[in-house]
């Protein structure tokens with residue numbers, strides 16, 4: 001077969017592919033209609049006038065689609081390529097079911113924006129918010145269906161603003177975790193000045209934390225100015241002589257600012273973990289979820305409560321993979337909380353294994369209630385690591 005024959009055969013297959021993709025899309029639209037009907041019924045049944053509002057994106061179903069196509073793949077297309085193709089097929093699919101909006105820490109060009117696109121694809125709309133608590137509030141008040149927030153970085157650790165938002169009833173009472181995203185990332189020094197003329201650097205505190213040795217060795221005397229996001233730093237610096245920003249290299253073209261130095265993070269495997277959050281009256285309980293996030297505040301009057309709560313995880317066969325703590329009183333609720341100094345809220349991520357009974361999450365939560373003034377199951381989801 002010559003070139004032209006091969007190309008005309010491809011054209012014929014493209015016709016079939018487009019037809020099949022549209023058939024798939026029509027089925028998805030039908031599913032979307034059923035979801036809306038079910039949501040309406042749930043809304044009418046809900047006594048407090050609100051109900052689950054975010055049933056369009058279903059991580060469990062998407063996972064089973066990815067697994068199915070991977071198992072059907074005989075090559076030569078790689079599993080990774082097929083994954084990206086299906087990411088966009090499902091992005092188009094959910095956007096046909098409803099207007100899907102995803103809030104992220106903006107402006108455009110943040111790592112949070114990149115993580116949101118990695119999870120939701122290009123067919124949904126992304127809405128920038130100027131800080132993490134605003135993303136939570138937009139989701140909690142149902143202004144927007146989904147939000148993406150950073151939770152921890154492999155070099156600099158947890159993101160306090162996100163933990164504190166989960167610790168605030170006002171900001172996240174009905175907000176849950178739907179899924180997680182691991183984003184490998186490289187911090188880049190951006191500036192329209194020469195390195196030796198820089199006197200000021202703008203960035204998010206988490207990004208400064210990921211580049212400390214580089215900054216100490218290369219720009220020890222510059223002023224580090226913390227701003228709400230890396231991309232905001234790039235935007236500000238692009239307009240200010242003798243300044244620089246630490247941000248995603250994508251900000252270079254977005255904000256007309258030069259790349260001075262690539263990869264300035266302390267480790268080349270630098271990765272940030274993000275969470276997809278949503279508002280729901282009922283926690284989605286995916287059958288095969290293998291990760292759980294729980295938040296609780298200990299009742300300080302009981303001794304040994306930390307040990308006792310950790311023992312419960314062991315008793316019900318959960319493998320704890322991370323523990324964070326923050327002051328128990330939410331820093332977002334001025335004058336309204338009655339927690340004392342030096343009491344703590346704990347955030348625990350644990351793995352669920354085959355050994356866990358289907359009841360074990362509920363048993364764990366019930367057990368925790370004994371030692372805690374506040375317990376919330378933040379999410380049951382799939383470990384993407």
Ligand SMILES: C=C(O[C@@H]1C=C(C(=O)O)C=C[C@H]1O)C(=O)O
Nearest residue numbers: 028031056057058061062090093
């Ligand atoms: C079609 C559905 O809705 C969404 C789209 C999916 C798809 O196109 O395969 C899968 C899961 C959902 O995020 C569904 O829930 O089955």
